[in-house]
Amino acid sequence: MEDASPSRTALRVARLRALHQFSPQAALFRDPYALAILGEAAPNAGELSQEDEHGRRMRLFVTSRARLAEDWLAAAVRRGVRQVVVLGxxxxxxxxxNPYPDVTVFEVDHPATQAWKRQRIAEAGLAEPDGAAFVPVNFEHQSLAGELAAAGLKPDEPSFFIWLGVVPYLTREAIFATLGYIAGVAGSEVVFDYSEPAGNRDAAGRATLAFYAARVAAIGEPWISLFVPDELAKSLADLGFNDIEDLDSGDIAARFARSPSTKNNSGGHILRARRSI
Structure with a gap:
């Protein structure tokens, strides 16, 4: 993305979440603000009839990852976590x-995208939540730890990190620097999604990768980092994460009863990693 412009992929993802509110699967992820925050850019119900298979799959992946992240967050809150960081x-x-009055939410994003979001909140007539802090950070050039601490995050207490739709766009160095920071406090946890390289995918997965990689590259936000699951799991363990759950597309569909779990590999994953000790 350009330094002075908000992320166009962020807009696309927001429109998918909003469109989902009209779908027969809306119960998977209900978001009463998804349409309002988009304003004139919000989709209408009629767009569902124009949705192709690529669009349907991406919409369900986007909403499934959000649902999983918030389900896992609920478990973390029950364990006593009181800090949530939404990266990107x-x-x-x-x-x-946020249904947890004693949980503080730190929203981290590129400065241009975050300024755009705050403008969208204001123009929608919504109030910025009292229990939230907005933290502008360029992931590739600024210290996440330093900016979060300055915003009030308690670095010696565990936090739950939601990192969706970001990892493929970052360098491996930036990704593992962030993961290393998260693993630095026992009890901290992260949920993120990632994609496998073409060589690891079935035919449908390779076609999906080619389609979406070309699409995001065309708007100047190319995918940079793809991961092999076993190699990623080892890297996470080396950082100190000892509780890892990695769901592929078949696992995700089975989790929400859209279909039985299959061995097909379309390449998309949602992963939860926690350092419990």
């Missing part, structure tokens, strides 16, 4: 919907 928040509305 885009137009995500969790801070507006």
């Amino acid at each position: 928040a885009g137009l995500d509305t969790f801070s507006l919907r």
Whole structure:
């Protein structure tokens, strides 16, 4: 993305979450602010009839990862976690919907995208939530730890990190620097999604990768980092994460009863990693 412009992929993802509210699967992820925060850019119900298979799959992946992240967050809150960090928040509305009055939400994003979001909140007539802090950070050039501490994050207490739709766009160095920081406090946890390289995918997965990689590259936000699951799991363990759950597309569909789990590999994953000790 350009330094002075908000992320166009963030807008696309927000429109998928909003469109989902009209779908027969809306119960998977309900978001009462998804349409309002988009304003005139919000989709209408009629767009569902124009949705092709690529669009349907991406919409379900986007909403499934959000649902999983918030389900796993609920478990973390029950364990006593009271800090949530949304990395690369885009137009995500969790801070507006936060059901936990004693949980502080830190929204981290590129400065241009975050300024755009705050403008969208204001123009929608919504109030910025009291229990949230907006933290502008360029992931590739600024210290996440330093900026979060300055915003009030307690670095010696565990946090839950939601990092959706971001990892493929970052260098491996930036990714593992962030993961190393998260693993630095026992009890901290992260949820992120990633994609496998073409060589690891079935035919449908290779076609999906080619389609979406070309699409995001065309708007100047190319995918940079892809991962082999076993290699990623080892890297996470080396950082100190000892509780890892990695769901592929078949696992995700089975989790929400859209279909039985299959061995097909379309390449998309949602992963949860926690350092429990």
